[in-house]
Amino acid sequence: MHNKKLEEYRLERLDEMTIADMQEEMDQGNLTSEELVLMYKENISLRDQHTHAVLELNPDALLIAQALDFERRQTGPRSRLHGIPILLKDNIDTGDKMHTSAGSLAMKDHYALCDAKVAEKLRQGGAVILGKTNMTEWANFMSDKMTNGYSSRGGQVKNPFGDFDVGGSSSGSAAAVASNLAAGAIGTETSGSIINPAAQNSLVGIKPTVGMASRTGIIPLSHTQDVPGPLARTVADAVALFEIIVGCDPEDPITTFAAPFEDYNWKQHLKKDGLQGAKLGVARGLFKKINDEQAVIFEKALEALHANGAEIIDGIDLGVEQEDLGFAVLQHEFKANLNAYLAKSNPNQPIRSIEDVIAFNNKHPEKMLKYGQNMLEQANGMTGMLTEREYVEALERNRFLAAEPGMKKVLKTIGVDALVLPQDYGCNIGASAGFPSITVPFGYCEKGEPFGLTFSGLAFTEPSLIEYAYAFEQAVKGRRKP
16 A cells, blocks of 8 residues: 555554444544545455455445545544445445346346445445445355355355355355455345355354344345345454344335334343353254264364353254255245346346346356356246245245244243354254344364354344353454454
């Protein structure tokens, strides 16, 4: 950087700074939002050639930062995110000069007509939307052969910790934050798409209860399971993002349930003794395929939980396995939801349906069909009307098995507050029920692959999960810089 003082700051202080650190520096006049944007842009230009995590930058980011700096001097910060540069997954609409493409070249010229609700709330909180992140194309619903983190528009996202799976589908959001290309990012999850990349990139990921944050303006997969959530380097940073995006949205009726959490004091749950008295269950049937090295690390994590006041209740049988759940729910809902989104998108955007996506891909096979598109084709084989017996039966089975005789019944009967799981194992159960999860970095395998511990609970138990996650994080300090 030409500014030597700023370059020194970038090299010696910026990496791993928390959002609270940045706010303190800006409040004291030692740093500005404009300088944060400049430093993160420098990091992106130097580091992202190796990770391919960032698809594009917001042309107005610097100007927005300057305006927010002026506002801070005049009236003070709007929230804990005032002036903080944040990245958004490329399936989240922004009504600005950036595209929204779900990673697909078919959508490379698509400009959303307005902000997604979560983007709107971030701007209202004073965050600087720095750019869009790469992702597994169409949220990992294009081909079952596609590698995590690949998209035709952005190429392959790489894990900054080494030659390991980067996780999907919020791959770029995770790799970018892990690489210190922004203070935090917003991803989306249908089943594992926040928790998995968080675990693989040594990050905190919060997958909220469906209904806690709006899905309006997010390129959809499943209306019964989709939800946006934060990825950050610490629990406190993730909570700072989370508290901004929580809230009701008349266009997304399920968010009525978020009403009690609007203007809620989430910081009260950042307790170092948050594990004291917690009853945490271990359902080993959900991670039978765990490898030996990860199994050893998981046992150490259980020991750490116990040492910090948690009671571990082992051998829990949920009475349901991931294989029992109906994949047909996603296949049927994807066509219905994507067609509705595309039909209502910018009229200048030529892709108006899933059939148009498939046709575009077939017309440009060398660029679009590296891994094929069998999942798109299967979804397009559905009517999109959601009347099929296969869909209705699968939806009922998912909601019943996952929520009623599964997690909900067992946890309440046994008196367990939450489940603890290695990595993202078992995430399908909670996702099918719409329940929340939080992943926290714990350690690394011998070759350096990150390992995260996941806390999963019942609907709207985020306050408790945050307490467990924060206390665990403070006790083990399991993250290191890549």
